[in-house]
Amino acid sequence: MYDHLAVVGATGAVGTLILKILEERKVPYKTVTFLASARSAGKKLKFKGEERTVVAMTPEAFDGIQLVIASTPDETARDFIPEAVKRGCLVIDESGYWRMDPEVPLVIPEVNPEAAKKHPKGIISSPNCSTTQLVVALKPLHDFGVVKRVVVSTYQAVSGAGLVGTRDLIGGAKSYLDNGGVDKYAYENFSAPIAFNCIPQIGGHKERGYTSEELKLLYETRKILGDDSIRVCPTAVRVPVANCHSESVLVETEKKITVEKARALFSTMPGVVVMDDLDNKLYPMPHCCTDKDEVFVGRIREDLSCENGLAFWCVSDNLRKGAATNAVQIAELLQKS
Ligand SMILES: NC(=O)c1ccc[n+]([C@@H]2O[C@H](COP(=O)([O-])OP(=O)(O)OC[C@H]3O[C@@H](n4cnc5c(N)ncnc54)[C@H](OP(=O)(O)O)[C@@H]3O)[C@@H](O)[C@H]2O)c1
Structure with a gap:
């Protein structure tokens, strides 16, 4: 069980929807943190009827977090994910950067759920939308x-x-x-x-x-x-x-x-x-x-x-x-x- 989640890219087109779907599907966890670029630090987001503050993504922001759902541009994913993994996170990544890495599973739960069991790099990729x-x-x-x-x-x-x-x-x-x-x-x-x-x-x-x-x-x-x-x-x-x-x-x-x-x-x-x-x-x-x-x-x-x-x-x-x-x-x- 992953108790502490983070949504990285929480202010983006995909990120804002991740918040909505986490609410809709009642995914179990204890705490969730919302991260984005320094441009969005302090911005307020509505989540489960409450106002939540967006935090700037820094390496330290990942301390204590267990599971990350990330939707950022490719270059951002390239740079921050190894640091987040080093600090103990398992990362589900929406970007294209890690998808074809042989050590990163590319998962659609209805199609290949078993692939999500092995993630030697601490990363699981979600495929391109098309x-x-x-x-x-x-x-x-x-x-x-x-x-x-x-x-x-x-x-x-x-x-x-x-x-x-x-x-x-x-x-x-x-x-x-x-x-x-x-x-x-x-x-x-x-x-x-x-x-x-x-x-x-x-x-x-x-x-x-x-x-x-x-x-x-x-x-x-x-x-x-x-x-x-x-x-x-x-x-x-x-x-x-x-x-x-x-x-x-x-x-x-x-x-x-x-x-x-x-x-x-x-x-x-x-x-x-x-x-x-x-x-x-x-x-x-x-x-x-x-x-x-x-x-x-x-x-x-x-x-x-x-x-x-x-x-x-x-x-x-x-x-x-x-x-x-x-x-x-x-x-x-x-x-x-
Ligand atoms: N749109 C789709 O249909 C779709 C489908 C599948 C996969 N994807 C992939 O999902 C990712 C996000 O796409 P999107 O459509 O949501 O893009 P978007 O609307 O441009 O959102 C990008 C998000 O990344 C954050 N971000 C950018 N630079 C950052 C940095 N240096 N540090 C921390 N956060 C940073 C942005 O924060 P700020 O608001 O602070 O700038 C924003 O929250 C992309 O890799 C895209 O290829 C998108």
Whole structure:
């Protein structure tokens, strides 16, 4: 049992939701401390009906803390986590920095809970938001028919880029409408205006024309499913949606999975909700999946271009299941073990 928790990055888009989900899910602990950068020291946050003060993150701030849930930028996670571990903390990290370290488990509780049992570096990573919803949906297909190849195109919300992403959408949309369709907003986060636009780049350019966000869909999927033979062709696109990532997914499996079988497999997968009735215009969309913890799957159909191919569409709240909920579920796993 971990009695003293800390939430690092408590003022951010993911961090504020971690607070809410800790309240909702009644995770057991005795004390919780809220940490962020020195900029936020003294700021007040509402937690369980009380005002709580944010403390600046210093090495000493980790003394006496047993379990940390951290959602900070990669470079911050790189620097502070070894110090927190040295001071006795086990860290659940939302950042991308430690995910591919072979000594750091990458955990989705519905998919690979056993991986959370071994954490030789004192760190457990939570996957990238677009990977989490993909892998939750792929898991039952992989268990039944062995996934060989995935083609995934993402439609990612601005909240995936943190609070500045949301500012860019709202500020840009207002400026565009106020100025008769001319974008005068000086965007802070993205490489182009995001209001009334789509940007086919998320993350830096990395290898063979793929961005860092796209490569996460390849490498993190393989690590979580424990199968390095899975081939993934990803395209990640930022769209002017406030919250919830959507994905168009084509899957090729070793064993044929019919549409009916796929629907049955998705229906029994924990954490998946099937929303699939084209005739009645029932399919997952960001506006109805926001503030929910599940991965919503619809538009399930045969891939007409491939013998053992299946196509589907999935939507999930990137801040919840894609980040905060997943991390809190990992904390619950640890509290139970
Ligand atoms: N947004 C998503 O959908 C999502 C999904 C999965 C994973 N993630 C990952 O989660 C992490 C946080 O993302 P976010 O969207 O919540 O970003 P965000 O809204 O920008 O929040 C960042 C948080 O980190 C804190 N921070 C920044 N520099 C710090 C420092 N030097 N020392 C201590 N705290 C510091 C900030 O504190 P101040 O307020 O004091 O600056 C803030 O609380 C990122 O690594 C991101 O890749 C995000």
